Amino acid sequence: MMLIHCPFCGKRSESEFIYGGPVGADRPNPDAVSDAQWVEYLTVTPNPLGPVQEKWWHARGCGEWLTIWRDTRTHDIVEAPENAQ
């Protein structure tokens, strides 16, 4: 079980949260990118071996949406990498 830090409630059991998927790239202007880049934005989600930024919803809690960084190799919640945006 993971303990996820909610900015409103503090550390809570993973069971109170619903996974909201990885944080993807910002939506590009479809007129300013190539078809290939647009398809990449629409269909390719981040799936690294290592830290990934994820959205979680404190659904059975205060209702807050939050993001965490989680290492896919260890399942640990980790600090954001230095080069993260």
Add this chain to the structure above:
Amino acid sequence: MSYNIHIQRQEISALFDLKGPSEALQEWAGKHLPVFPSHPNSKTIKDEMELSFIGRNHWILRAPLSQEQSLAGRLMPESCPSDISIVRISDTLTFFGISGPDAPEVMAIACPLDLHASVFLEGMITYSEVFGIKALVSHYDGGFEFAVEQSFGDMIVDYLNRAIT
């Protein structure tokens, strides 16, 4: 094993769900409400009204059912400004009181919160889970209280009885 606890399903309460910036809510109805609690998942009490801070820009007001009509008259949910929301939800939740020496043991079966008195302080109130169902859990002198949606009430009675016998 059996536990030494007392379970009581509470009478229905008057409940109002308040959403929006606290300044706007206070401007609209502040004089009829307890002081707004400043700490997340805490509550303030005035007369017999409890105001609980249960999410960002989200409060629940609880009072005896006998005050429901007069509170509705003062809070005027149907004519409040568009940047806030006040909704009467008295019918939606059913409350259970869990008291007695083994109350923490039974709550620990039902709920993933760290319920130790040094963490979940007396007077705290928060949404969490009870037997996997979203529940508003609070810690008061001598025990715990939680509320689930009315329709889950009978099932929760069954779960509690299974947990304690």
